[in-house]
Each structure stands twice: as C-alpha cells, then as structure tokens.
Amino acid sequence: MPDPATAPVIEFRDVSFRVADTQVLAGLTLQVSSGETLVLLGRSGSGKTTTLKLINRLVSPTSGEVRVNGMPNCEVDVTRLRRGMGYVIQDAGLFPHFTVERNIGLVPKIEGWPKEKIRARTQELLQLVGLAPEIAARYPHQLSGGQRQRVGVARALAANPEILLMDEPFAALDPLTRDDLQREFLLLQQRLHKTVVFVTHDLREALRLGSRIALMEAGKLVTVLSPEEFVKSTDPWAAAYVRAFGDGLESAAKRGTS
Amino acid sequence: MNVVRFLLHNQAQVLELTAEHLWLVGISTLFAMLIGIPLGIVIAHRPRLNKPVLAGANIIQTIPSLALFGFLLPVPWLGERSDRLAILALTLYALLPIIRNTYTGICGVDPAVLEAGRGMGLTKSQLLFQVELPLAVSVILSGVRVAVVIAVGLATIAAAIGAGGLGEFIFRGLAMVDNRVILAGAIPAAILALLADVGVGWLEKRLRAR
Amino acid sequence: MRRWRQFLPGFVLSLGFLLSCAPQHANRVVVGSKNFTESFILGEVIAQQIEQHTNLKVERRFYLAGTYICQQAILSGRIDIYPEYTGTALTAVLKQKASADPSDVYQRVKGEYESRFGLTLGPAFGFNDTFAMEIRGEDARRLGLKTLSQAAGYAPHWRAGFGYEFMERPDGYQGLAETYGLHFAEPPRIMDLGLLARALKDRQIDFAGGNATDGLIPALDLFVLADDRHYFPPYEAVPVVREQLLHDHPELRSILGALGHTISDSEMQQMNYAVDGQHRDPQEVVREFLRRKNLSP
Numbered sequence: 001m002p003d004p005a006t007a008p009v010i011e012f013r014d015v016s017f018r019v020a021d022t023q024v025l026a027g028l029t030l031q032v033s034s035g036e037t038l039v040l041l042g043r044s045g046s047g048k049t050t051t052l053k054l055i056n057r058l059v060s061p062t063s064g065e066v067r068v069n070g071m072p073n074c075e076v077d078v079t080r081l082r083r084g085m086g087y088v089i090q091d092a093g094l095f096p097h098f099t100v101e102r103n104i105g106l107v108p109k110i111e112g113w114p115k116e117k118i119r120a121r122t123q124e125l126l127q128l129v130g131l132a133p134e135i136a137a138r139y140p141h142q143l144s145g146g147q148r149q150r151v152g153v154a155r156a157l158a159a160n161p162e163i164l165l166m167d168e169p170f171a172a173l174d175p176l177t178r179d180d181l182q183r184e185f186l187l188l189q190q191r192l193h194k195t196v197v198f199v200t201h202d203l204r205e206a207l208r209l210g211s212r213i214a215l216m217e218a219g220k221l222v223t224v225l226s227p228e229e230f231v232k233s234t235d236p237w238a239a240a241y242v243r244a245f246g247d248g249l250e251s252a253a254k255r256g257t258s
Numbered sequence: 259m260n261v262v263r264f265l266l267h268n269q270a271q272v273l274e275l276t277a278e279h280l281w282l283v284g285i286s287t288l289f290a291m292l293i294g295i296p297l298g299i300v301i302a303h304r305p306r307l308n309k310p311v312l313a314g315a316n317i318i319q320t321i322p323s324l325a326l327f328g329f330l331l332p333v334p335w336l337g338e339r340s341d342r343l344a345i346l347a348l349t350l351y352a353l354l355p356i357i358r359n360t361y362t363g364i365c366g367v368d369p370a371v372l373e374a375g376r377g378m379g380l381t382k383s384q385l386l387f388q389v390e391l392p393l394a395v396s397v398i399l400s401g402v403r404v405a406v407v408i409a410v411g412l413a414t415i416a417a418a419i420g421a422g423g424l425g426e427f428i429f430r431g432l433a434m435v436d437n438r439v440i441l442a443g444a445i446p447a448a449i450l451a452l453l454a455d456v457g458v459g460w461l462e463k464r465l466r467a468r
Numbered sequence: 469m470r471r472w473r474q475f476l477p478g479f480v481l482s483l484g485f486l487l488s489c490a491p492q493h494a495n496r497v498v499v500g501s502k503n504f505t506e507s508f509i510l511g512e513v514i515a516q517q518i519e520q521h522t523n524l525k526v527e528r529r530f531y532l533a534g535t536y537i538c539q540q541a542i543l544s545g546r547i548d549i550y551p552e553y554t555g556t557a558l559t560a561v562l563k564q565k566a567s568a569d570p571s572d573v574y575q576r577v578k579g580e581y582e583s584r585f586g587l588t589l590g591p592a593f594g595f596n597d598t599f600a601m602e603i604r605g606e607d608a609r610r611l612g613l614k615t616l617s618q619a620a621g622y623a624p625h626w627r628a629g630f631g632y633e634f635m636e637r638p639d640g641y642q643g644l645a646e647t648y649g650l651h652f653a654e655p656p657r658i659m660d661l662g663l664l665a666r667a668l669k670d671r672q673i674d675f676a677g678g679n680a681t682d683g684l685i686p687a688l689d690l691f692v693l694a695d696d697r698h699y700f701p702p703y704e705a706v707p708v709v710r711e712q713l714l715h716d717h718p719e720l721r722s723i724l725g726a727l728g729h730t731i732s733d734s735e736m737q738q739m740n741y742a743v744d745g746q747h748r749d750p751q752e753v754v755r756e757f758l759r760r761k762n763l764s765p
Contacts, residue, residue, distance in 0.1 A: 093374030
C-alpha cells in the first residue's frame with residue numbers, strides 16, 4: 001500500500017495520445033509528488049505541452065490513464081478538476097475586457113466567494129507577485145509583458161489550488177524580466193509549496209526552477225533527473241541538450257538565486 | 259422650401275408613418291437578433307455547419323425584396339396581414355449580416371484567452387457569456403448596424419404591399435406625380451437610416467474590447 | 469458585466485419606445501382611398517362630412533395603391549374607413565363569383581365582411597361604377613343603338629379599344645365577347661384608360677371599354693350601351709368601415725347613413741370631370757357638392 005504522504009499527486013500510467021496520423025505521445029509513465037516542481041523539458045513537437053494539457057483534461061488520452069490525487073481524472077467532473085488547478089500560459093491569456101482585479105477574482109467569484117474576501121485576496125496576491133495595489137484597476141493592455149505574466153500567476157493562484165500548471169510562461173519575455181520572474185517564482189515556491197508542472201524548452205530555466213527535469217523527445221519520456229544529475233548525465237539526448245546550451249550550467253543547476 | 263413646408267403641414271401623418279416604419283424595422287431587427295446571434299454562436303463553435311448556414315442566409319439575401327414579398331403573399335396566415343409578411347421578409351434580410359458578424363466576432367476571440375478560460379475551469383456557458391460574447395459584441399453590433407440600415411431601406415418597399423411606413427408617401431407621390439410627397443417619405447427614411455448608422459456605431463465604439 | 473448594466477435602462481427605454489410605435493388608435497378617424505380620382509373624391513366626401521358634423525379629427529390617407537393595400541390598411545387599423553366597390557369586394561377580396569343583382573352582391577359582401585373581418589358597409593353612395601362600353605353619341609343616335617345586343621351586329625365594322633386589365637381579366641373582354649357574340653374587325657387595341665375616351669372621339673377607335681362614371685362621357689358626347697344581358701357585375705360604391713369605430717363613435721352611423729344614395733351616376737361623372745378635365749381642386753369640388761346637396765344627418 002503506497003504511503004499516502006508520498007503518493008503521487010499527478011500520475012501518468014502508460015498514456016498515449018494520437019491525432020490523425022501522428023503519435024503525439026507514446027507510453028508515457030510519470031509521477032509528480034506533492035510540493036515538487038517537475039519541469040517538462042524538450043524541443044517543439046516533443047509532446048511536452050500535450051502532456052501538460054492531459055492533466056487538466058484540455059486533451060484526453062487515446063489510451064492509458066491520468067490520475068490526479070489518486071482518481072483517474074476522466075472520472076472527476078472536469079470543471080471541479082480544473083478549478084483545483086492553476087493554469088498559466090505564455091502571454092498570460094488575460095481577459096482583455098476585465099481589469100486586473102476582475103481577472104484575478106474571476107474563479108473566486110464563480111466559486112461564490114463574498115466580495116470582500118475576493119478583494120482582500122486580490123490585494124494579497126498582487127503583493128505576493130510583486131505588483132503595486134493600484135494595478136488592480138488597470139486593464140491588461142495597459143501593462144507590460146512582465147506585469148501581465150505576474151497577473152497571470154496571481155490569477156492562477158487566486159482560488160488557492162494545490163496544483164499549478166505552467167506552459168512556457170516566461171518564454172515571451174525579455175531576458176531581464178524573465179530573470180526577475182524566475183527568481184520570484186522560486187521565492188513563491190518556497191512560501192507556498194505548490195505542486196508545479198512547468199513546461200519549457202530552455203535548459204537554463206529548467207535547471208534553475210525544477211526539482212526534477214523530465215526530458216521528452218518525439219512523444220517519449222527519455223529520462224527524469226534532478227538538475228545536478230542532468231548536467232552530468234551521459235544519456236545521449238540529455239548530453240545533447242547540455243552541449244547545445246554551452247557553459248556555466250553548473251551554477252544554474254544549484255537551486256536558489258543566482 | 260416646399261418640402262419642409264409640406265412636412266410641417268402634415269407632421270401628424272409624417273410622424274405616424276415614421277412610427278409605423280420604426281415598428282417594422284425595430285421588430286424585424288429584434289427577431290433577426292434573437293435568431294441570428296444564437297445561430298452565429300452555434301456555427302462559430304461547430305465549423306462544419308458554417309458553410310450551409312451562411313450559404314442559406316446568402317441565398318435569401320439575393321432574392322429581390324419585391325419578389326420575396328410577392329412569393330409570400332399567397333401563403334395562408336402570412337399573406338392575410340401584410341405587416342406580418344413584411345416583418346418576416348425584413349427579418350430574413352437582416353439575418354445574413356447578423357449571423358455572419360456574430361460568427362466572425364466569436365471566431366475572432368483570441369484562442370489563448372479561450373484556452374486560459376477553459377483551463378481555469380469556466381463552464382461552456384460561462385465562457386460564452388463572460389468571455390466570448392463581451393469580446394465579440396462590437397463586431398456583432400456592427401452586423402446589427404448593417405441590418406438596421408438595410409431594413410430601413412427595405413421597409414419603404416413594404417408599403418407596396420400595404421404594410422404602411424414612409425414608403426407610403428413615396429408611392430403616393432409617384433402616383434400623384436408630386437415630388438414633395440415623394441421627398442416627404444424619402445427624406446425621413448434617409449434620416450432614420452443615418453441616425454441608426456450613427457447611433458449603433460456609437461454603441462459599437464463604446465463597447466469595443468480593448 | 470458592469471458595463472451591461474449601464475446600458476440596461478437605455479435598452480429598456482428603446483424597447484418601450486419601439487412598442488409604442490405599434491399601430492394603434494387615438495381619438496381620430498383615418499379615412500383612406502385608392503389612387504384614382506373617383507376614389508379620393510369619395511374619400512374626401514366622407515372626410516368632410518365627418519369634419520362638418522362631429523368633433524372628431526379626420527386624417528386623410530389617400531392614394532393607397534389598390535384594393536389589397538386598402539384591405540390590409542383597414543384590417544390592421546391603420547385606416548378606419550375607405551370607399552370600395554361591391555363587385556370588387558366580392559371578386560377581389562372575397563374571391564367569389566359575382567351575380568348581376570346589386571342588392572344580392574351588397575348583402576353578401578356586408579355579411580362576409582362582418583363575420584370575417586370585423587368590418588361593415590355603410591349604405592351605397594348611389595352610383596354604379598361598372599364597366600361602360602362606349603360609342604360616339606352621334607353613332608348611337610344615327611344607328612338607333614341603345615343596348616350591347618343591338619350594337620353587336622355592327623362590331624365587324626368597328627375597331628375596339630380597351631384598357632390592359634380589362635383585356636387580361638377572365639371576366640373582362642373574353643367573357644364580354646362570348647356573351648354578346650362580339651367579333652371586331654381586328655383584335656382590340658390596348659390603351660391607357662385615360663386615353664380611351666379621346667381616341668374614341670377622334671375616331672381612332674369606334675368602341676371603347678371605359679368606366680361608367682368617367683367624367684369625359686358627357687363632356688365628349690359619348691354614349692354608354694346598356695348591358696342588357698347583365699354581363700357586368702354591379703360595382704356600387706360603398707363606404708367600408710371598421711365595426712370597432714362605429715362602436716366607439718355611434719354618431720358616425722347616421723353620418724354614413726345620410727350619404728346613402730346621394731350621388732347619382734351623372735353627379736359622379738361631373739365631379740370626376742371637374743377634377744380630371746377641369747383640373748379643379750378636389751376639396752373645393754367636394755365642398756361645393758356637399759353644400760349643394762345640403763347634407764346633414
């Protein structure tokens with residue numbers, strides 16, 4: 001009987017996904033433990049985004065099973081499933097016709113939270129992601145890319161989900177802003193201990209943010225390693241990745257601010 | 259100016275015919291919105307239906323209006339009251355711009371926004387009413403604007419089958435060979451069309467998503 | 469969502485405004501007419517009578533283009549009264565076959581209108597605007613012709629002219645020719661109704677199909693041949709009125725009653741001629757007629 005304390009929060013059991021003539025994912029078996037940041041690393045077409053979307057059922061597997069908190073996610077009401085997960089995408093996907101406050105407060109509102117609680121939570125989250133309180137009344141088009149992405153993270157955390165799904169959230173930002181946000185992500189994780197599945201193609205980012213890195217290539221899981229193990233790995237794909245990213249990766253592999 | 263004097267002298271009738279005209283245009287546009295907007299939403303979500311529906315609305319548009327009035331005259335219930343008939347015909351003509359613009363507006367919503375919404379656990383109807391429609395409303399209204407302007411023009415022809423409205427002045431003026439009477443119908447109709455264009459246009463701008 | 473609430477009062481207001489545009493009635497009477505001279509003279513007669521003898525405001529909605537349009541207008545309440553012809557009501561509106569008996573036609577129309585449409589008929593104005601087969605007065609006198617049966621014998625020597633509609637209607641030229649055995653030298657010429665009388669006078673044609681109350685008949689010395697075989701149905705002019713109007717304003721009954729049988733064929737011809745031939749103002753012509761007749765309920 002698996003120890004409940006170490007039972008995986010998210011589990012993939014031999015999951016495959018096929019679309020038309022393409023086998024997007026094949027035989028994926030993977031576990032994500034509570035409180036860890038699992039990075040899905042790979043190049044475009046490797047299937048990492050599809051893997052993420054299988055967790056909140058934006059995509060359904062052709063075969064195999066995805067389990068969340070022990071239950072196959074196809075047996076749970078999809079709305080409840082998704083409300084229990086924060087979802088952050090590239091470019092934030094903020095609702096352009098809502099203010100920052102309404103963006104962040106949307107899920108709590110439809111979950112029926114009282115107005116006061118929502119307002120308080122919004123202010124709390126803005127502070128958490130490092131934004132001034134006045135931002136609450138602004139519209140997304142009035143914010144910079146970095147500010148938008150912070151709002152996106154705040155929005156994902158609004159209803160206090162235990163799981164965070166992040167799909168290349170910092171990819172569209174300039175390097176300085178990306179660096180800021182990565183640093184803040186680490187601080188946030190230290191405080192909140194969410195279970196995070198983070199998709200990226202950037203090895204540096206993976207090494208810095210992930211507690212484990214799952215390398216994917218052509219729809220298959222190649223290997224799952226800790227950052228230190230990854231930079232020293234002899235696996236051909238991992239080694240190829242490390243080579244492609246050049247020097248100075250060891251310091252990135254040491255978690256914490258750099 | 260003769261026409262102005264004529265309009266002032268007959269203002270009761272001008273107002274009455276204008277009210278009849280507004281009624282024809284207003285009710286038919288309302289019906290067209292009640293049918294066309296949901297239809298547009300459906301075909302935006304089910305792309306396979308989009309060709310037949312848009313093609314159907316297009317075909318209706320190509321039928322000359324007077325001919326359509328003529329086809330419908332012998333139909334029982336409809337043909338007995340020409341205002342019913344006129345309202346049906348005007349509704350049919352208003353459908354294409356409204357369906358097409360609803361379709362375009364909804365399809366034009368940023369897919370990233372929709373994906374974020376879905377991923378957040380918004381139900382289909384929450385997504386529709388809180389995200390898609392508010393973002394598409396300006397485009398939909400522009401379709402309504404086109405529909406209203408078309409309806410104001412077509413409603414003048416409805417007088418030919420006895421549905422009343424400003425067209426009655428126009429046909430009367432033609433029979434009497436009196437330009438003032440023709441203009442007494444044509445000018446208010448043109449003003450109505452302009453007002454509708456400007457009015458709905460203003461609404462569009464106010465509601466345009468940022 | 470908050471933005472929608474801003475527009476709600478505006479939307480409700482416009483909806484209310486829209487609904488108020490729906491056709492309704494105020495304290496006035498709307499008199500309609502078709503788009504030819506005789507019809508709006510009759511409409512004017514009705515309108516002036518109401519204005520003279522009641523406090524009601526009268527609105528004129530003349531020049532409605534045809535029977536169907538007038539029928540639609542009165543059914544929907546956009547007009548309250550308009551002058552119609554019994555024969556037209558029977559054949560064009562009720563789509564039944566007409567008989568030759570005027571009172572039979574009148575009763576049938578009245579009965580059907582009351583039971584089906586909530587409309588009723590006032591008493592007939594007194595003239596019968598049926599189709600009139602005309603020849604030159606001099607020919608009638610010279611040949612001693614009074615009826616169509618008598619004239620039929622001369623048809624092979626004559627050229628005929630008719631209006632377009634008369635040629636096309638099944639109860640028009642075809643039926644006439646069959647009933648009286650008319651065989652003209654050539655196929656009849658189709659002309660504009662307004663030009664028929666003149667063409668007859670100028671000897672371009674010898675036999676014309678016009679209307680009985682045409683003003684040019686006495687003016688150009690034309691003779692109307694009697695329809696001895698009663699081919700043409702009666703077209704008595706009558707006021708068609710909404711029953712609801714009479715219910716709301718019972719005084720209108722006596723007004724319409726007072727107009728019954730006050731206009732003879734020749735009096736109608738004279739008024740038509742005054743407007744069409746002499747280009748006099750219709751309102752004036754009607755005012756003069758009513759004064760002369762000293763009509764009061």
